[in-house]
Amino acid sequence: MTTATLDRKNARTAMFAILGALAMLGLGYASVPLYNLFCRVTGFGGTTQRASESDADVAARLAQSAGGQTISVRFDASVARDMPWTFRPSQPTDTVQIGIRDMTTYVARNDSDVPITGTATYNVEPAQAGRYFNKIQCFCFTEQTLQPGQEVHMPVLYYVDPAALDDPNMKGVEQITLSYTFHRAKDASAN
Incomplete structure (x- = not known):
C-alpha cells in the first residue's frame, strides 16, 4: 500500500469520524425538543x-x-x-x-x-x-x-x-x- 493510498484512507476515515461527531452533536441538540414532542403526543411521563x-x-x-x-x-x-x-x-x-x-x-x-x-x-x-x-x-x-x-x-x-x-x-x-x-x-x- 502506498503512502498516498494510506493518506486517502486516513482522510476518509477522519471525514466519517467528523461527520459522525457532528451528527451526534445535532442529535444532542434535537433530543430535548424531540422528547418534548414525543411526551406531548403520547402523554408519556x-x-x-x-x-x-x-x-x-x-x-x-x-x-x-x-x-x-x-x-x-x-x-x-x-x-x-x-x-x-x-x-x-x-x-x-x-x-x-x-x-x-x-x-x-x-x-x-x-x-x-x-x-x-x-x-x-x-x-x-x-x-x-x-x-x-x-x-x-x-x-x-x-x-x-x-x-x-x-x-x-x-x-x-x-x-x-x-x-x-x-x-x-x-x-x-x-x-x-x-x-x-x-x-x-x-x-x-x-x-
Whole structure:
C-alpha cells in the first residue's frame, strides 16, 4: 500500500469520524425538543395535552354519551429551592365530570423584595392519565412576573377526555393529580 493510498484512507476515515461527531452533536441538540414532542403526543411521563376551545366542545359532546361519569382531580403545588414564592392551589381536590370543562386556580405570592419571573413545569399522575388531561388555558404556558409582595390567582381551564373511559390502562383510576412546580425563569437569573 502506498503512502498516498494510506493518506486517502486516513482522510476518509477522519471525514466519517467528523461527520459522525457532528451528527451526534445535532442529535444532542434535537433530543430535548424531540422528547418534548414525543411526551406531548403520547402523554408519556404524565405530560398533559394542550387543547383548544373547539377540542373542548367536541369533548363535551362526547361526554354526554359517557353518562355523566366523574373523576377526582387533586391539585399539587411546589416551588424550586431558589424560588422565593409561596405557591398553592385554591382548593386541594375537585370532582369533575369527564369531558366537561372545569376551572381551578392556583395562588402565587412573591415573598421577596425584588420582582421575580417564574415559569411552571407540570405533570399528571398516574402517568397514563397525561394523554387524557387537556389544558385549554394555563398560567404554565407563559412566564409569570410578580412584583415584591404581589399575590395573584392564576386559572387553569381543563377537561378530562372521555376517551379515558375506553382505555384499559385507565381502569381503576379514581383520581388524577395535576402537579406544578414554579422555577425562576432562566433569563431572570439576575433577579
